[in-house]
Amino acid sequence: MSLIVSLAAGAQNGVHAIAPSLASADNPIADFSDTPWWLSLIKALLVFVFLLINTLLVIWFERRVIGRMQQRPGPNRTGPFGLLQTLADGLKLAFKEDLTPKNADKVVFLLAPMIAGAMAFISFSIIPMGPVVSMFGHRTPLQLTDTPVAVLLVLAVAGVGVYGIIMAGWSSGSTYPLLGGLRSTAQVISYEIAMGLSLVAVFLYSGSMSTSQIVASQKSLWFIIPAFFSFLVYVVTMVGETNRLPFDLAEGEGELTGGFHTEYSSMKFAMFFLGEYVNMFTVSALATTMFLGGWQAPPGIAAINDGMFNQGWWGLLWFVIKLWSFMFFFVWLRGSLPRVRYDQFMRFGWKFLIPVTLLWVVSVAFIRGAQLAFFGESTRTATVIVVGVISLIALAAAWLWEGQHEAAAVPAERPEEIDPFAGGYPVPPMPGQRLREPSQQAERSLAGSTGHPELSDQEESRG
């Protein structure tokens, strides 16, 4: 009896202890009270220019880095180190002939690239690029705006951006764009679910969905450590979400020519191109904000001179470094991985990523419960016990899965000696196999060999 009472009292205390901290926790802490409307306009313009310049740079960067990975120089003629190559290409693209197919639905055909281009820029408005700085005599955060649901805004905008893709695919009035548009839409929507789920763990740790609050709560520990699994899932989904290699199935050249933008040319095509690169920046910036401490200096540097490097415009430097390391990761992936098959990609998303991330969210909920004293006063012991139980379950599941996998993959009986020309084509021996001597084989074939099973009536795949 007394035990129950004490437990109940403990739970009550726990709830009371959390209640005040939760009461205002989910509102943004970025203070925009000293930001007049014209300063917001200037900040919006700066974000726009920042993204445009970065896009110009990243296209050059991508071509140079991929060139280096493939042991060739990459563009190096226009301007110093070929830096102006993108500008030249962009101008050339703008002056190309603007074609509209005869079968196209004119209005939707025009609207689609506008939506795809415009939506890419919106999400960046909630990304905190630095702490409070003084701009034109006002103290204002280096962030355009923040809301209690800022991170959800990114998902919502991505959902609207998909309309650009599907409208482009449908309005072109031909087969390849339609198929590419449907593929790409299905892909983005599917991976958005896993992406949203992976972010839930971060919301649980920070107690908020506002980006400024999430950055502030990573002051002592970046969420990449406690939410490491979410980070892995997010990195996979962010590549799927931006239609980049190895997940650029929407524009698999061998299958769909250019995918949804096959029929687009000139500026309309440039809008899609711009949208794709800006989207890459957006997902990278979100990853920086959610998992890598946003604009905060790396642990060692942050301690120097009483946090000097965490103040003012220094924040922008750390933010840009983290952002560009993700961009390098994108380029690295493109340089090293081949394209995934579409059905494997979708199966991975729906049958692995989503259920596993759900389980992960449940475990994080338990860990957070222990940390917030839902399981008793001694939060440290409770946390250790919960983490121990979760890791035991994970290990057991992995062991069971491995066992099943091994049972399924029992190697087939291999003869010790093989005839390399048995099928009419030379086949190399597997490890541990001996080749049959050709002289013996000739004798055997003279003795009379059997033909191979005839399967020609079966339908053949066009692989």
Next chain:
Amino acid sequence: MTSGGEAVLFWILAPVSVLGALGLLLVRKAVHVALGMAVVMINLGIFYIAQNAEFLGIVQIVVYTGAVMMLFIFVLMLIGVDSSDSLVETIKGQKIAGLLLSTGLGVALFAAIGSATFASPIGLKEVNAGGNITGMAVLIFGKYVWAFEVTSALLITAALAAMVLAHRERLTPRPTQRQWSERRFQVGKNLAGLPAPGVYARRNAVDTPALLPDGTPSEASVPRVLTAREQVNDPEPYAGAERAIEREIEEGTNR
């Protein structure tokens, strides 16, 4: 009453949503109708956000625009629904019954909503004091937890039922890519798959058969269905051009 910014937002977006809603009724093409609907839904979400209901607004956009409308558009585009629906009444008196029933529903709704009484409003500042999402969470997981859970159970049941109804068992195991490849090698025919359709650098549509080295069209390069429907393109013009080029290469133009 409303701040300047909110008024500007309203007077820009309200005409757009009215136009979208009108488009829903008046436009011919089914896809345009769906897009008009999506515009209305996005605008609704923005209005919610302007009214300090941020969570509701974002969820409106994510769920309705991003998921529900997208499914609609998927179906419209895949099936290719157009305006050529038959206007013949299949059930007698359908139009009159429909009119009567919808009028009845309208009257009932007006009567119910008109007779509702509201307590004096507290104001959104007050409600959102503890955070917009915390307030929502307290309501969903506290006061209305049963309504919420029962609804979700109902929806999950409906989704499961739809899946069961649409499910079809495979009778034979599906051959994998590897099995196809192994079978091809066992048979010893078309080891690299069937030839791709089209004539190099001239035409790569699926209905144009590929040309074999001697210039004859390859039957295996076009789908059987197209051959059966007699929709296969004649490769002769391309083959002729091919031969002309070959002759030119071998013998030159000036003889």
